[in-house]
Amino acid sequence: MFHCDSEVGLDQKPVMSFLCKLAVVTVVLVFYDQVNAGEIIGGQEAKPHSRPYMALLRRNASQNQVLFCDGLLLDEDFVMTAAHCQAEFITVLLGLHDMNDKKNVQEITVKEEFPHKDYNKHGFVNDLMVLKLSSKAQINDYVKPVDLADHSSPVPQHCIVSGWGKTSMNDKHLSTKLMEVEVTLIRDKNCEDQYFFCSEGKAGPASGDSGGPLVCEGGVAYGVVSSFYTPPSGGKNLYLFAKISDQKQWITSTMEESLIKH
Template sequence: MAVQKTWVVLVLGLSLRSQVQTGEIIGGHEAVPHSRPYMVLLELKMWQNKTRYCDGFLVSDEFVMTAAHCQARIYYVHVGLHKFINNRTLKGIEVSRAIPHDDFSNTRGFNDLMLLQLSKKVKFTDHVRPIPLARRSDLLPQRCLVSGWGHSKEKPGMASALREVNVTLANDSSCDEPHAYFSLGIIGPSHGDSGGPLVCENEVAYGVVSRGDKPCHSFHYKVFIKIPDYLAWIEGHLRKK
């Protein structure tokens, strides 16, 4: 990301594949069904028999990318999903190996990304397909959006259908977090959207949703881990299998 002494806010008013109304909401509006075939819902079985949810996205027929803070005892990956109803959603694919980044800091949130290797390969269809990853670039990405089943202002709890929203990105060199993009304001990912992709320019994944409220001077940002800075780590694990 180019270093600047002043921050520049870019209002991104267009969606990628379909027009999305942003408005004063957090989680966005319902996406066109199956228009984001890379999206997966992660069902996380925790150590006290609790269930949590995160988002993720397919990067191959065998690997999902998500946030490292979405670690769990057992994972179930739901692919090709649009509607989500707790007790009626079919059982997902189990994960055979979770690979959080070696330098992930749970206290500071740095390096917050993780690969999940599926117990079986998925078959690609119109509803199930990986998304390409952004290569290294010093330019701030344009025309970005986020998708997920996280909370919205309309009603509490996880959304019953995939939602999406455009985001406003900011280039602020005064924030001390390396390898991250930032979005400014309340619009964007909310609770339950962790691990989803920041998708920009020609439907390429540029970032991973990390945290929803990073204070930086008088501003509060939502944080996305910058995928181009981690390509060597990602591709190294994809080759190992």
């Protein structure tokens, strides 16, 4: 699955700032020099409705642009995605597998956005956002929330990333069907210092997959698709996932405070 189709920019910042926002249209890579992002291929179509927590976010941005991100259902009132997926207006699609088949799909607008208070858009640190739905999701066989890891959860190794993002370098459109790929998390001090989980290699998330969940052993969500980094000297791509496990308390308190307020 997954390729990052992008423009190449130039910014001399610390290593974790060489990142790629994974929104479906406006994606910018940041390198010291021009570096070919390469083709990121791997994965397969997910079994229909085997990941009922998946959400597709249709984002209305400026100049009537429609962009896309992914997300995960937290409960009947809330969805989580990446903070860089903020938009003026968002519609959430739940229960979706094939974009050409809207049977059993719920479309719900977002009432309020809660990006992490310490989100840093220059380094994508704390790239998490909670979305309050305008009406309750109907929980059924096609739509179910996913459990979240907390700070005490053991660090996983093998995980699955799912999304409707592009599947090859030449693609101009999203995948019409939900795709998934297995990734192996690596130990990297830069990732840990910046509150990310990381994986590396040719297969991984890409344009259109931002905000989708990193689901690991036991079917628990540990992270959210944030960005990727290509070393200026070449080498394997590094995929970054904002840690849910470090922010479980913030997520829970944000949801509780929103319900009390309304």
